[in-house]
């Protein structure tokens with residue numbers, strides 16, 4: 001028998017029968033790594049921040065023996081993905097995301113917050129996993145099987161149900177509240193917006209937009225025009241609500 005300890009956030013992910021239990025007695029019937037054991041309980045390895053044995057941190061490849069006690073802890077809020085950890089020694093150059101279709105609305109909100117976010121509902125699960133891994137993007141999904149794929153190092157099983165709560169979850173978890181830059185990224189294609197002179201796009205503006213707005217940006221990839229209108233105010237409102245909430249942890 002192996003004894004596993006799960007912290008509060010991981011306890012909620014345990015299968016029925018174990019759910020909300022801190023301690024799980026796991027029958028060791030085969031030679032398996034701790035990663036395989038965790039995932040046999042259907043908790044993706046992406047949710048594990050540290051694995052600790054009696055007196056040291058353990059890698060995912062650790063082969064537990066009968067009688068061992070192992071503690072598993074989830075990501076604390078404010079994790080900085082640009083810093084190496086024992087389980088993830090190769091950090092990411094920055095927090096960038098790829099978003100699965102089951103949390104598709106989150107993609108637009110992340111872009112609204114100015115964060116680099118890929119979203120392509122045409123990709124297969126395998127393509128999404130491969131591209132996230134190859135390009136160093138944190139894969140956001142509610143699909144446990146997808147996050148259990150071997151190639152994935154960085155991911156998050158999104159817990160919140162509503163898109164705006166999902167945005168809070170992600171900003172807090174990865175300590176990004178201080179990096180929010182609304183009106184900087186195209187909501188449709190993720191490219192960084194560039195300022196554009198109003199005079200050069202006058203013929204593309206509706207009369208009221210032409211009359212009341214003066215600051216415009218253009219997407220260099222898809223040519224959409226953005227201005228600080230009602231959608232921008234909504235964006236500012238969401239972001240300011242998020243960043244004033246105590247649960248939004250900043251890294252900077």
Ligand SMILES: [Zn+2]
Nearest residue numbers: 186189219222
């Ligand atoms: Zn665009």
